[in-house]
C-alpha cells in the first residue's frame with residue numbers, strides 16, 4: 180500500500196507508466212492499465228492490417244472490370260478484412276483496451292479480480308492473432324469471415340484450418356476477459372457503489388461479458404467442428420453422409436448475432452459517459468438504460484435466424500425470428516431516445532469526444548433502422564447478400580462502434596497518458612470521420628437497393644457512379660483514421676499536462692491522478708451519491724467552470 | 739509458505755468466493771461448447787434414427803461401462819480430495835489427487851484401447867470398408883469421434899492440472915489450504931465427468 184499525504188494524494192509515487200521502463204516490466208505486468216495499453220497496441224496493429232485490406236477492396240471496386248486483383252485474390256482480401264476486423268479489432272476493441280484500463284478505476288478498485296488471468300488473456304489473443312495472420316500471409320482464406328460450410332469444410336483449398344484455429348484461440352482470450360470483468364464487478368466495487376449506482380459504462384461491460392461468456396463457446400464449437408471435418412474427414416456437415424450445412428449456420432449465428440452486441444454494447448456505455456459529461460446533465464432514465472442494456476444482451480440470443488431467411492429454414496421459424504428481431508429494436512430505441520433526452524436542456528459543448536459520440540448516435544440510428552428493413556422477411560429476400568446488407572452492418576460496426584471507440588479514446592486519453600491532445604485536430608478528425616463514413620457507405624445502400632451483390636470483384640457499368648463515390652469516400656475515411664495516430668502520438672511527447680479531471684467529469688476514474696498510480700487510488704473512494712451527478716435533481720444543469728479549452732492545472736500537479 | 743491472499747483482495751473469504759465464481763462462469767461457457775455437439779447429435783439422430791441405431795451396436799459397451807465406472811470413481815476421489823483439502827490434511831489430499839490421476843489416466847488408456855479396436859473395425863466415417871451400410875451410421879461415428887475426442891482432450895488438460903497440483907500441494911508451492919484452488923480443480927473435473935455421464939448413454943445405450 181502506498182503512503183498518502185494529508186489530502187489523500189499518493190505522495191510522489193510514480194504513476195503506472197513510470198513504474199518500470201524495461202520491456203520485461205511491460206510484458207510481465209499484471210497491472211490492468213498496462214495490459215489495456217498492450218491490447219491497444221496489438222489492436223491498432225490489426226486495425227491497420229484490416230484497413231489495408233479494405234483499401235485494396237475499394238481500389239478494385241473503383242472501376243467496373245476486375246482489373247486490379249483476380250477474383251480469387253479478391254475473395255481472400257475480403258476474408259482477411261472481415262476476419263481481422265471482427266475478431267481482432269471490433270470484438271476486443273472497447274472491452275480489452277478501454278474496459279481493461281477503466282473498469283477497476285470506474286468501480287474504485289485497485290485491479291481486476293484475476294490480474295494474472297488478465298495478462299494471460301492478452302497472450303492468448305496474441306497467439307490467436309498470429310495464427311490467423313500466418314494463415315493470411317501463407318496465402319489467405321477464401322471463405323469469407325463466416326466460414327460457411329460445406330465450402331469451408333469440404334472444398335476450400337485455402338488455409339481455413341489455421342485461420343479457424345486462430346479465431347478459436349482468440350475466443351478463449353475474450354472468454355477470459357469476460358469472466359474477469361464479471362467477477363471484478365461482483366467483488367471489487369468500492370464502498371457505497373451499489374448496483375444502481377454503477378456508471379452505465381460498467382453496466383455495458385458487465386452485460387457484454389455475460390454475452391461473451393455464453394456465446395463465444397458456440398463459435399468455438401462451430402469452428403472446431405469445421406476443423407475436425409477438414410483434418411479428420413468427419414462428415415459433420417457433409418451432405419453425402421447425411422450432414423446438414425445449415426446446422427453450421429445455426430451454431431455460427433447463435434454466436435455471431437450476439438457478437439454484434441458484444442461489439443456495440445460497450446460503445447453504448449462509452450457514449451453515455453461522454454454525452455452526460457459534455458452536456459453537464461444527469462443521464463435521462465438511468466434504470467431504463469440499465470434494463471435496456473440487459474434486455475438487449477438477453478434478446479440478442481434469440482434472433483440469430485434472421486441471417487438465414489433465404490437458407491431454407493421453415494417459414495414459421497423465419498416469421499418468429501423476424502418478430503423477435505423487431506422486438507429487440509425497442510430497447511435499442513429506448514437508448515437512443517434517452518440519449519436525446521439527456522442532451523435536452525443540457526449545457527452542450529462540442530469537444531472532439533462529444534463529436535464522435537454524437538456521430539455515433541446518428542450512424543447507429545441509421546444502421547439500426549436499416550436493420551429493421553432487413554428484419555422483415557420479404558425485404559430481406561430481396562436485399563439478401565446485396566450491398567444493402569454490407570452498408571447496414573458497416574453503419575453499426577464501423578459508423579457506430581469505431582466512432583464510440585474513438586469517442587472513448589479521446590475522452591479518456593488525458594487519463595491514460597496524462598496529456599492533452601490538440602483539440603482542433605481532434606475535432607477536425609471527428610468531423611472528417613463522420614463525413615468520410617457517410618460518403619463511403621451511404622452509396623452502398625443505394626447500390627444494394629439497385630441489386631448489386633456483395634463479394635464480387637467486378638460489376639456492370641451501371642453501378643459505377645455509386646462505387647466511385649464510395650471509393651472516394653474511403654480515401655477521406657482513411658485520412659480521418661490516420662489523423663489520430665499523428666496528433667495522439669504527438670500529444671504523448673508534447674501535450675499539455677491534463678490534470679486529474681480536465682473535463683470535470685464525475686466518474687470515479689477522474690478522482691485519481693492522471694496517469695493513475697499503480698494502485699489506482701490512495702485510500703479507496705467511498706461513493707455516497709448517484710452516478711452522473713452533474714447537477715442536483717432539483718436544479719438545472721450549469722456550464723462547466725473555468726476555461727473550457729485550457730483545463731486548470733490540478734492539485735496533483737502543483738503538489 | 740506462499741501468500742494466500744492475492745492482489746487486489748484483502749479478505750480471503752471474498753477471494754475464495756471470487757475464485758469459485760470464476761470457475762462456475764467458465765463451466766457455463768463449457769456447457770455451451772459441448773451443447774453445440776449435443777445439438778448436432780440430436781438433430782441428426784432425429785433425421786437418421788435407423789443409422790444411429792445400427793451404428794451404436796458397433797460401439798464397445800463393455801469398455802464404455804468400465805470407463806464410466808472409472809470416471810465415477812475418480813469423481814469420488816476428487817470430491818474426497820476437496821473435502822480433506824479444506825481440513826488441511828496434506829497427505830490425504832495428495833493421496834486423493836494421485837488416486838484421481840490414476841483413475842483418469844486409466845480412463846484414457848481404456849479409451850485408447852477402444853479407439854484402436856474401432857480403427858481395426860474400420861469404424862471411420864468415409865472409410866471404404868465402413869461396416870454398417872445404413873444412412874446415418876457414418877454420421878453417428880462422426881459424432882462419436884468428435885465428442886469422445888473433445889472430451890478426452892478436456893480430460894488430458896484436467897490430468898495435467900491435477901499432476902501439477904500434486905506437485906504444488908506436496909511442496910506447498912501454493913496456499914492450497916486457504917485458497918479455492920482444490921475446489922476449482924474439483925469443479926472442472928466434475929464437469930468433465932458430467933459430460934461423460936451424458937455421452938455414455940448417448941453413444942452406448944439409448945436405442946441400442
Ligand SMILES: [Cu+2]
Pocket residue numbers: 435436439482483485486
Ligand atoms: Cu443478426
